[in-house]
Amino acid sequence: MLAAVIHGARDVRAEERPDPVLRTPHDAVVRVVAACVCGSDLWPYRGVTPTREPHPIGHELVGVVEELGAEVTSAQVGDFVILPFSLSCGRCQSCRAGFPAACDVVTFFGSTDRDGHPVDGAQGQKVRIPLAQHSLFPVGLSEQEVEARGLVPHLLALADVMSTGMHAAVSAGVREGDVVAVVGDGAVGLSGVIAAKLLGAARIVAMSRHQDRTALARAFGATDVVAERGPDAPAAIRALLDGNLADAALECVGTQESMAQALAVVRGGGRIGFVGVPNGGPELPVRELFSRNLTVGGGMASARRYMAELLPHVLSGAIEPGRVFDLTLPLAEIAEAYAAMDERRATKVLVRP
Amino acid sequence: MLAAVIHGARDVRAEERPDPVLRTPHDAVVRVVAACVCGSDLWPYRGVTPTREPHPIGHELVGVVEELGAEVTSAQVGDFVILPFSLSCGRCQSCRAGFPAACDVVTFFGSTDRDGHPVDGAQGQKVRIPLAQHSLFPVGLSEQEVEARGLVPHLLALADVMSTGMHAAVSAGVREGDVVAVVGDGAVGLSGVIAAKLLGAARIVAMSRHQDRTALARAFGATDVVAERGPDAPAAIRALLDGNLADAALECVGTQESMAQALAVVRGGGRIGFVGVPNGGPELPVRELFSRNLTVGGGMASARRYMAELLPHVLSGAIEPGRVFDLTLPLAEIAEAYAAMDERRATKVLVRP
Numbered sequence: 168m169l170a171a172v173i174h175g176a177r178d179v180r181a182e183e184r185p186d187p188v189l190r191t192p193h194d195a196v197v198r199v200v201a202a203c204v205c206g207s208d209l210w211p212y213r214g215v216t217p218t219r220e221p222h223p224i225g226h227e228l229v230g231v232v233e234e235l236g237a238e239v240t241s242a243q244v245g246d247f248v249i250l251p252f253s254l255s256c257g258r259c260q261s262c263r264a265g266f267p268a269a270c271d272v273v274t275f276f277g278s279t280d281r282d283g284h285p286v287d288g289a290q291g292q293k294v295r296i297p298l299a300q301h302s303l304f305p306v307g308l309s310e311q312e313v314e315a316r317g318l319v320p321h322l323l324a325l326a327d328v329m330s331t332g333m334h335a336a337v338s339a340g341v342r343e344g345d346v347v348a349v350v351g352d353g354a355v356g357l358s359g360v361i362a363a364k365l366l367g368a369a370r371i372v373a374m375s376r377h378q379d380r381t382a383l384a385r386a387f388g389a390t391d392v393v394a395e396r397g398p399d400a401p402a403a404i405r406a407l408l409d410g411n412l413a414d415a416a417l418e419c420v421g422t423q424e425s426m427a428q429a430l431a432v433v434r435g436g437g438r439i440g441f442v443g444v445p446n447g448g449p450e451l452p453v454r455e456l457f458s459r460n461l462t463v464g465g466g467m468a469s470a471r472r473y474m475a476e477l478l479p480h481v482l483s484g485a486i487e488p489g490r491v492f493d494l495t496l497p498l499a500e501i502a503e504a505y506a507a508m509d510e511r512r513a514t515k516v517l518v519r520p
Numbered sequence: 521m522l523a524a525v526i527h528g529a530r531d532v533r534a535e536e537r538p539d540p541v542l543r544t545p546h547d548a549v550v551r552v553v554a555a556c557v558c559g560s561d562l563w564p565y566r567g568v569t570p571t572r573e574p575h576p577i578g579h580e581l582v583g584v585v586e587e588l589g590a591e592v593t594s595a596q597v598g599d600f601v602i603l604p605f606s607l608s609c610g611r612c613q614s615c616r617a618g619f620p621a622a623c624d625v626v627t628f629f630g631s632t633d634r635d636g637h638p639v640d641g642a643q644g645q646k647v648r649i650p651l652a653q654h655s656l657f658p659v660g661l662s663e664q665e666v667e668a669r670g671l672v673p674h675l676l677a678l679a680d681v682m683s684t685g686m687h688a689a690v691s692a693g694v695r696e697g698d699v700v701a702v703v704g705d706g707a708v709g710l711s712g713v714i715a716a717k718l719l720g721a722a723r724i725v726a727m728s729r730h731q732d733r734t735a736l737a738r739a740f741g742a743t744d745v746v747a748e749r750g751p752d753a754p755a756a757i758r759a760l761l762d763g764n765l766a767d768a769a770l771e772c773v774g775t776q777e778s779m780a781q782a783l784a785v786v787r788g789g790g791r792i793g794f795v796g797v798p799n800g801g802p803e804l805p806v807r808e809l810f811s812r813n814l815t816v817g818g819g820m821a822s823a824r825r826y827m828a829e830l831l832p833h834v835l836s837g838a839i840e841p842g843r844v845f846d847l848t849l850p851l852a853e854i855a856e857a858y859a860a861m862d863e864r865r866a867t868k869v870l871v872r873p
């Protein structure tokens with residue numbers, strides 16, 4: 168089969184790889200219908216995080232179940248499924264508490280499972296799914312229905328970006344009537360706008376400088392746009408809000424600057440939901456949190472949980488998170504998919520195997 | 521009048537100071553009935569934070585209103601009042617949102633007010649109270665009633681430690697049925713035990729090594745005690761909880777070690793309420809928060825808000841937070857009050873002017 172492999176900085180190739188097979192009774196094999204490139208894939212692509220040896224890449228996919236291990240009863244062969252970007256057991260304390268992203272045996276695409284077997288990347292034609300019992304999420308529609316209704320991008324968004332935007336808003340405790348600032352105008356930030364609206368935010372300020380992304384943010388529910396950064400950002404927010412700051416902020420980037428901006432634009436007692444993968448591990452200024460009574464929560468989204476909550480909104484057409492995809496390419500052109508996102512020619516690229 | 525002044529490390533003296541007078545129409549003058557020494561007073565006492573020049577000290581008091589500025593209508597002369605350890609306007613966005621500790625013009629005892637006037641310390645015979653309209657909190661009883669019912673220590677505890685323990689539990693989102701670990705067995709940690717019980721925690725693990733404090737923790741509602749620290753602490757918690765970790769932790773110390781311990785004893789998706797004054801500014805490990813989905817909130821408690829919520833529980837006798845005071849001294853012996861706490865001969869010292 169064909170699958171994407173990262174070899175090093177700016178070197179992602181579509182290569183022939185062995186077809187996946189069941190390795191344990193807890194596995195499934197899924198034929199990929201669509202995958203995509205994530206903002207976090209750009210860290211190794213840009214060499215910010217090093218690639219020590221070539222490995223398959225990609226962690227977002229929708230597809231059709233082809234094979235099931237004997238212990239997997241949560242789906243049927245032929246089911247159209249979404250996979251969360253992290254795989255989980257569903258049984259440990261963190262899973263039971265609603266945080267499968269912090270599962271005791273959390274397993275990632277392109278990595279190794281708890282039994283030591285390699286796990287395929289999602290940017291490929293097929294993927295072996297460990298921990299399939301809890302990880303497979305059938306949407307209740309056939310592949311034909313999904314394609315006919317044009318739902319592929321919207322369902323694929325639930326695998327990561329939309330669930331991650333939701334986690335930002337939930338972690339920031341967004342509630343009816345809140346003023347919410349969204350830091351980051353990538354696919355996750357745009358999804359955060361959708362999530363803040365779903366949770367009842369009265370006013371949503373998209374912090375963005377890019378006109379095309381601003382337009383989509385407004386379509387998703389942003390009521391205001393602020394282009395200012397650094398010390399000018401809180402001043403711009405105050406100018407918008409009669410001297411006030413936001414009740415909550417969604418940090419959807421993952422740099423020290425973006426976190427500082429999120430902290431700066433909320434009032435005393437404000438809440439920050441952070442979901443940007445911390446790049447280089449910026450630490451949080453605990454004295455600022457202390458004196459300004461800020462609460463910071465978030466992290467890796469438990470997509471398995473949020474996709475279940477969000478599916479009805481996608482099926483009803485109430486939300487269209489797949490609008491973040493602005494380019495579709497065949498898997499064979501995976502190198503161009505990465506380059507387009509790296510050079511900001513695309514917000515998010517959908518890949519068809 | 522007599523008042524405590526800190527001159528440097530291990531040098532706190534009871535000295536004659538000028539009697540306070542009203543300086544603005546927003547002030548009050550309060551005669552102190554009781555004050556006390558705070559764990560955070562020990563940072564300058566120990567020289568961990570330097571004392572650049574001598575200044576009055578102490579930030580917890582109950583007393584009787586002696587004089588009121590023309591603009592202060594929230595209390596009457598003769599009222600028995602509690603003062604929160606930070607003074608606030610009640611009008612800015614943070615105050616209105618329920619976070620007066622993060623008030624735009626937050627003012628501290630022993631410091632300077634927004635008009636540049638010096639503010640007395642609470643460890644004295646009288647105190648000028650700036651921002652009196654919002655800061656004075658009359659309890660609705662006369663001084664004679666308060667003394668006759670033995671309520672002085674319990675009401676004084678609301679000025680800081682009990683409100684701070686409550687802020688830890690509220691910030692950790694403690695709810696019915698939670699397992700809560702309390703890191704720190706000082707007066708704030710012990711108050712955190714009371715707060716966790718008030719909020720419905722099913723199991724409260726006091727992390728303590730001191731037998732007298734352990735006994736009080738159990739009297740306040742702790743169901744378990746864990747003496748282990750460092751990497752042994754989560755193992756001890758798992759041994760208690762059938763392999764599980766706590767849902768929430770209250771960080772009531774303020775060191776890097778205590779924060780690390782609080783982070784280590786909660787499950788994935790766990791919540792940490794932190795109220796220990798960060799000593800030396802340990803930063804929070806954002807990657808650990810990210811991968812384990814931890815939420816950290818808290819900071820300086822909005823005592824003005826919590827004292828109102830907690831007063832009925834004190835008046836009904838449901839909680840007795842004043843039991844954290846295990847030594848009472850006259851103001852003239854303030855040096856011994858600090859020494860007794862520094863040397864851990866006392867958990868918390870009540871001072872009578």
